[in-house]
Amino acid sequence: MDWYYAESGRQVGPIKEEALEALARSGVVNPDTLVWRQGMSNWQTYRTVRPEVGSPAEHGFPVATAAPEPTIRFCGECGRPFAQSELIPFGNTFVCAACKETFTHKLREGVAGAGALRYGGFWIRFVAIFIDGAILFTVSMLLNMIGTVLFVRGAGSRVPGVMPVYSGAILAYQGIMFLINLIVALSYSVFFLTRYGATPGKMALRLKVVTSRGGPISVPLAVGRFFANYLSGLTLGIGYIIAGIDEQKRALHDRICDTRVIYA
Numbered sequence: 001m002d003w004y005y006a007e008s009g010r011q012v013g014p015i016k017e018e019a020l021e022a023l024a025r026s027g028v029v030n031p032d033t034l035v036w037r038q039g040m041s042n043w044q045t046y047r048t049v050r051p052e053v054g055s056p057a058e059h060g061f062p063v064a065t066a067a068p069e070p071t072i073r074f075c076g077e078c079g080r081p082f083a084q085s086e087l088i089p090f091g092n093t094f095v096c097a098a099c100k101e102t103f104t105h106k107l108r109e110g111v112a113g114a115g116a117l118r119y120g121g122f123w124i125r126f127v128a129i130f131i132d133g134a135i136l137f138t139v140s141m142l143l144n145m146i147g148t149v150l151f152v153r154g155a156g157s158r159v160p161g162v163m164p165v166y167s168g169a170i171l172a173y174q175g176i177m178f179l180i181n182l183i184v185a186l187s188y189s190v191f192f193l194t195r196y197g198a199t200p201g202k203m204a205l206r207l208k209v210v211t212s213r214g215g216p217i218s219v220p221l222a223v224g225r226f227f228a229n230y231l232s233g234l235t236l237g238i239g240y241i242i243a244g245i246d247e248q249k250r251a252l253h254d255r256i257c258d259t260r261v262i263y264a
Contacts, residue, residue, distance in 0.1 A: 006034040006043065024050070075099055120207045120261040122244035125251075131201030136188060140181050147177050190222040198264065208264040221257055228253035 004013030023029040031047035075096040087094035232239025239252030
């Protein structure tokens with residue numbers, strides 16, 4: 001006797017009765033599956049035409065279930081989504097096959113993968129800048145005090161008992177002190193960023209400056225970032241403020257130099 005059964009809205013068959021019973025035992029045909037054979041006026045559930053069978057679970061047969069949805073994870077290097085079975089685990093980080101070589105190279109060099117970066121937000125960066133500013137301000141005050149003493153002594157020694165005021169000399173003195181302070185600030189920033197990856201203010205808050213790929217920055221990049229930092233200030237502070245709304249917490253100078261501030 002030939003049978004037909006419904007599966008996902010379509011008719012399957014004809015199959016022999018023995019085959020239909022085998023499908024019922026395996027769970028492909030369940031008690032609520034609609035079946036039909038010649039001589040029946042309409043389609044009926046398998047439970048109705050075979051009441052003695054009952055459900056597959058009652059007879060110890062496995063019930064067919066839909067395959068579980070694959071777990072989706074994101075590559076820790078390129079950020080693209082993949083099924084977890086397609087990714088290669090490195091500790092808590094999963095990397096796709098295309099990025100494996102790049103990621104392992106970074107691991108050997110001690111560089112974090114892109115997916116592992118945690119960006120420093122606006123306020124913690126503000127505090128770090130404040131700390132660095134306080135250090136540089138203290139150094140600047142000491143240099144200005146020393147420079148003023150030397151300038152006054154030099155000017156006063158020209159005419160005994162008189163300290164002449166030369167506008168040209170004062171302007172020259174101010175220009176020299178400006179250059180000295182600029183060189184000190186530049187050296188401070190470049191030395192610490194290239195040697196330790198962070199200035200003392202950032203080190204105090206466990207922050208670090210890296211490239212967009214998570215690597216250390218070079219001397220030319222550190223110099224460029226130092227001067228680009230002035231552009232953030234010249235925009236009435238907007239260059240700094242955008243770090244609070246940018247998804248990677250980039251200020252204007254970070255965008256220009258393609259750098260990131262992350263938690264070390």
